[in-house]
Structures are given as C-alpha cells and as structure tokens.
Amino acid sequence: MxxxxxxxxxxxxxxxxxxxxxxxxxxxxxxxxxxxxxxxxxxxxxxxxxxxxxxxxxxxxxxxxxxxxxxEGQAMRILDPGGAVLRDWRPGPDERAxxxxxxxxxxxxxxxxxxxxxxxxxxxxxxxxxxxxxxxxxxxxxxxxxxxxxxxxxxxxxxxxxxxxxPEYAGVTYVETSLDDVDARHPGLARLVGDGAVAVYGVNRGLVAQRGGGGHVKVYAQYRTPQGWPADVDPGDADALRAAVLDLLDGWAPPLLDLVRHGTAFVRRELHVxxxxxxxxxxxxxxxxxxxxxxxxxxxxxxxxxxxxxxxxxxxxxxxxxxxxxxxxxxxxxxxxxxxxxxxxxxxxxxxxxxxxxxxxxxxxxxxxx
Ligand SMILES: Cc1cc2nc3c(=O)[nH]c(=O)nc-3n(C[C@H](O)[C@H](O)[C@H](O)COP(=O)(O)OP(=O)(O)OC[C@H]3O[C@@H](n4cnc5c(N)ncnc54)[C@H](O)[C@@H]3O)c2cc1C
Incomplete structure (x- = not known):
C-alpha cells in the first residue's frame, strides 16, 4: 500500500x-x-x-x-459608523446553510x-x-x-x-482582538454583537465582531493601507495597536469603539494572497x-x-x-x-x-x- x-x-x-x-x-x-x-x-x-x-x-x-x-451564529447585522442599523438578518429555525x-x-x-x-x-x-x-x-x-x-x-x-x-500583500491589514466572557462582563457589547456577527463599513476601513462559543468574541479592524501600518508601532505592543485602531475609527459610535477598547490580546495581520x-x-x-x-x-x-x-x-x-x-x-x-x-x-x-x-x-x- x-x-x-x-x-x-x-x-x-x-x-x-x-x-x-x-x-x-x-x-x-x-x-x-x-x-x-x-x-x-x-x-x-x-x-x-x-x-x-x-x-x-x-x-x-x-x-x-x-x-x-x-x-444561530449565522445571524448578521450591519451598522453604519454612527451605530444606526442598516441590516439585521437572523436565520430561521431550520436554516442550516x-x-x-x-x-x-x-x-x-x-x-x-x-x-x-x-x-x-x-x-x-x-x-x-x-x-x-x-x-x-x-x-x-x-x-x-x-x-x-x-x-x-x-x-x-x-x-x-x-x-x-x-504570497503578496493584498492591500488590507487586519488588527484582531478579542473579548472573553462577553455576556457577563460586557452585556451591552454582547447585545450589540448578537448571536452571530456585526459589521460596520467606513471609507477604506471596517470593523467586524463575531461571536464564538463560550461568550468569546473576535473583533477585526480592517484597513486598506500600504504595508507597514501602523508605522513605528511594535506589532507586539497591544496598547499601541489598540490606540492605532481607535485613531483609525475616530468619530465612530462609542459602543463600536468599546469593542476595541475592551479587547485583550491584539494581533496585526497583513493579508496576503x-x-x-x-x-x-x-x-x-x-x-x-x-x-x-x-x-x-x-x-x-x-x-x-x-x-x-x-x-x-x-x-x-x-x-x-x-x-x-x-x-x-x-x-x-x-x-x-x-x-x-x-x-x-x-x-x-x-x-x-x-x-x-x-x-x-x-x-x-x-x-x-x-
Ligand atoms: C482572520 C481570518 C478569518 C478567517 N475566517 C474564515 C471563515 O470564517 N471561513 C473560512 O472558510 N475561512 C476563513 N479564513 C481562512 C481560513 O482560516 C484558511 O483558509 C484555512 O485555515 C486554511 O486551512 P489550511 O488547512 O489550508 O491551512 P491552515 O489552517 O493554515 O493550517 C496549516 C497547518 O500547517 C501547519 N504547518 C505550517 N507550516 C508547517 C511546517 N513547515 N511543517 C509542519 N506543519 C506546518 C500549521 O501549524 C497548521 O496547523 C479566515 C482567515 C483569517 C486570517
């Protein structure tokens, strides 16, 4: 064989x-x-x-x-950067796509x-x-x-x-963070994310938060930028990455920024294809x-x-x-x-x-x- x-x-x-x-x-x-x-x-x-x-x-x-x-994790909500709900889709009871x-x-x-x-x-x-x-x-x-x-x-x-x-750089960088035990520790953010995901799109940037099992939420800030953003920041420095993302999303609704503020570990990913x-x-x-x-x-x-x-x-x-x-x-x-x-x-x-x-x-x- x-x-x-x-x-x-x-x-x-x-x-x-x-x-x-x-x-x-x-x-x-x-x-x-x-x-x-x-x-x-x-x-x-x-x-x-x-x-x-x-x-x-x-x-x-x-x-x-x-x-x-x-x-139930198939649920998807889209907000505008001011926090207004643009789409709110929830799966039916038999939806298994x-x-x-x-x-x-x-x-x-x-x-x-x-x-x-x-x-x-x-x-x-x-x-x-x-x-x-x-x-x-x-x-x-x-x-x-x-x-x-x-x-x-x-x-x-x-x-x-x-x-x-x-692989070559795809022109977009993600900064990923996460929230643990969101229902107990951040009930307002748990409601914002819902059972599935919430996404927000601005000019050349976005924010997606997605619920996993056990009250874990992953948050992805996305930015169309030349490679190397944020400049002069150590990719291992969580506070500096958090500050760069908050700067990127300046003016967005406070609960959206809280998804980033309360994030724990931060990881930068330059998307390659x-x-x-x-x-x-x-x-x-x-x-x-x-x-x-x-x-x-x-x-x-x-x-x-x-x-x-x-x-x-x-x-x-x-x-x-x-x-x-x-x-x-x-x-x-x-x-x-x-x-x-x-x-x-x-x-x-x-x-x-x-x-x-x-x-x-x-x-x-x-x-x-x-
Ligand atoms: C932020 C993000 C979100 C994503 N979300 C989704 C999603 O919702 N749905 C979806 O379909 N896809 C998603 N993807 C894409 C998905 O993660 C990948 O396409 C998928 O994991 C690819 O599977 P793979 O088995 O080919 O490679 P990997 O998952 O990368 O697995 C490769 C394995 O090989 C091992 N390995 C690496 N190098 C070596 C080596 N030299 N010797 C021995 N072992 C080695 C690694 O440790 C790893 O275990 C996402 C990707 C990212 C970055």
Whole structure:
C-alpha cells in the first residue's frame, strides 16, 4: 500500500487524513505544533452546505458537526459608523446553510480516530524524486513517502517543491482582538454583537465582531493601507495597536469603539494572497491543498475550500488504481474551483474595504437570503 504523508494539521490536512482513514488507508500527519494545545485555535468558522459540510459528510462527521455547530451564529447585522442599523438578518429555525463552529472544536472532531499524527514535526523542505518525495524536517529528521501532500497553509514549505509562487500583500491589514466572557462582563457589547456577527463599513476601513462559543468574541479592524501600518508601532505592543485602531475609527459610535477598547490580546495581520488562478506543472510525488495551493482573502471560503480539497483528494486516491493519475486529475478540478473563489473573494475584499461603504453593504444583500 502507498505511503502517504500530509504536512499540516489544519482543516485541509486533517480532512484529507480523516477521509483516508475512514476508508482504511494509512496516512501520516506531520504537524509543526508541539501539541493540539500549543497555540489558541482561532475564531469561529461558518461551514457552507456545499463546501465544508460536504467535506465533513465524506469524513463521516456531518452528524457530529451538526451537534457541535451553532446555527444561530449565522445571524448578521450591519451598522453604519454612527451605530444606526442598516441590516439585521437572523436565520430561521431550520436554516442550516452556514452554521458556525469554533476552530478548536472542528479540529478535535477531525483529529478523533487518526492514528499517526506526529506533533512537533516542522517540515523544512520536500524533495521530489523517483515518483515519490522525501520530507526533511528543521531538526534533521527525514523520511520518504510515495506521496507528500502540502497542507501547511499560507507560508507553505512544501509549495517550493512544485511552484515558485509566493504570497503578496493584498492591500488590507487586519488588527484582531478579542473579548472573553462577553455576556457577563460586557452585556451591552454582547447585545450589540448578537448571536452571530456585526459589521460596520467606513471609507477604506471596517470593523467586524463575531461571536464564538463560550461568550468569546473576535473583533477585526480592517484597513486598506500600504504595508507597514501602523508605522513605528511594535506589532507586539497591544496598547499601541489598540490606540492605532481607535485613531483609525475616530468619530465612530462609542459602543463600536468599546469593542476595541475592551479587547485583550491584539494581533496585526497583513493579508496576503497567492495569484488568482495559481497553478503548477504536475510533479509526481507532491501536491498542495488548501491555503498552500490557493491563499485568498478571508471572506468565508478558505477553510471551506481547504476541507473540501482534503476530502476530495483522499476520495480520489481511494477510488483509483493509479495514485499519480488520481492526484493529477484532482489538481485540475481543485485549480478550477479555487480560481473562481479567488476571483470572487478578491473582488469582495475590494468592495468590503474600499472607498464606497454603500458597495460593501450592497455586497451583503447579494450573498444573504432576504
Ligand atoms: C482572520 C481570518 C478569518 C478567517 N475566517 C474564515 C471563515 O470564517 N471561513 C473560512 O472558510 N475561512 C476563513 N479564513 C481562512 C481560513 O482560516 C484558511 O483558509 C484555512 O485555515 C486554511 O486551512 P489550511 O488547512 O489550508 O491551512 P491552515 O489552517 O493554515 O493550517 C496549516 C497547518 O500547517 C501547519 N504547518 C505550517 N507550516 C508547517 C511546517 N513547515 N511543517 C509542519 N506543519 C506546518 C500549521 O501549524 C497548521 O496547523 C479566515 C482567515 C483569517 C486570517
């Protein structure tokens, strides 16, 4: 039986491994983190019926997902910077198109039942040859496989084995913060955010706050700016980042600013993307899935596509006699789908964080059911 490894234990890598495992195929997951608890798992993800949920169905995890998900988290409210409500959409009782789940919960679902997950394996490079590939780790360990799948995210080390592409700055910087135990500690802000998310769009800037499980709220300030904003600020200095965001949103309604004022840890993220339609000449023994293959703006598609890539590649391998032929055919299908989403999310980012806030609000009308 083929020896298969996947580099990266994010949504793409774990969906891939879980679907293979479901079909009785051995797979090795090589993950840089030292353990599942090595870093905070991140915020909430909405899994679309036709993408992420389809992947979980292939993994035999749809029922468990539904039990863990928060359908009420689909609620979405849009305010103007003065605090007036422009849109207020709440899901009906049976609405299950895009329920939310915490990233950590999703990861635990996918991890359950996987036998060969090697934590603390930081892959430095993958060298193809002889139809397979050798994985080399930063600490000198190495191992040969028939197929290595790069699911190692935006700054993939596997990608260099097939492509010279590197992510480029997308013109927008996020500053992310969070509020804990919001219902007890900030009841006014809990009402403002509601069960799902609240978004506000100004000129070339925005603010989105989204509820996760357990009273956790993630807040994202978004700004269209040259790289390096805020200037002269240490990205590790929470107070300085908070002050820069408050300055950016000067004049906005006080409760909106309170979402930032009460934020705890602050992280700056300069959004990067791979070129729309990123593709590579097929290299036997190595392929890419998820962000490693098609990093795009974070507009609700990346984790969904990552899950579906992983699940579909695994299914293609299980159903094929010819491993390399199955991978090659999958790459074409994935590339076509990712290209469509990359174009759509790039256009979406232009509108959401752009010169005309009315175009941002109108985008919401195009994607939400009325
Ligand atoms: C602020 C923000 C909000 C987002 N919101 C959403 C959303 O609501 N819905 C949605 O669908 N998408 C969302 N996305 C996008 C989504 O997070 C990504 O598209 C998704 O996580 C990609 O999954 P992945 O498995 O390809 O990569 P990742 O999730 O990045 O996982 C990569 C894994 O590989 C590991 N790794 C990295 N390098 C190495 C190495 N050298 N060796 C071994 N292991 C390595 C990492 O530790 C990690 O576990 C958001 C993104 C951001 C930044």
């Amino acid at each position: 083929s020896r298969i490894a996947v580099v990266g234990g994010g949504p793409a890598g774990l969906a891939f491994a879980r679907v293979l495992a479901r079909h009785g195929r051995p797979v090795t997951v090589l993950e840089r983190d030292r353990s599942p608890a090595a870093r905070p798992p991140g915020g909430s993800l909405d899994l679309h019926a036709g993408l992420g949920q389809r992947a979980l169905e292939k993994a035999g995890l749809l029922a468990e997902f539904r039990a863990a998900a928060r359908p 895009n329920p939310e789940i915490d990233r950590g919960r999703l990861r635990d679902l996918l991890l359950g039942g996987l036998e060969d997950v090697r934590w603390g394996w930081e892959v430095a490079e993958v060298v193809p040859g002889g139809g397979g590939a050798v994985v080399r780790c930063a600490d000198g360990r190495e191992e040969a496989f028939d197929l290595v799948v790069g699911a190692d995210g935006a700054w993939s080390r596997v990608r260099a084995a097939v492509s010279g592409a590197v 791979l070129p729309v339609g990123h593709a590579w000449a097929h290299v036997p023994g190595v392929t890419l899935v998820g962000d490693a293959a098609h990093l795009m703006p974070p507009l609700g598609a990346g984790a969904n596509l990552a899950l579906l890539d992983g699940a579909e590649l695994a299914e293609a391998i299980v159903g094929a006699g010819d491993l390399d032929g199955a991978v090659r055919a999958f790459e074409e299908r994935m590339g076509a789908r990712a290209g469509r989403w990359a174009a759509r999310t790039a256009a979406g980012l232009e509108r959401l964080v752009g010169a005309d806030p009315a175009r941002a609000v109108a985008l919401f009308d195009e994607v939400q059911p009325s």
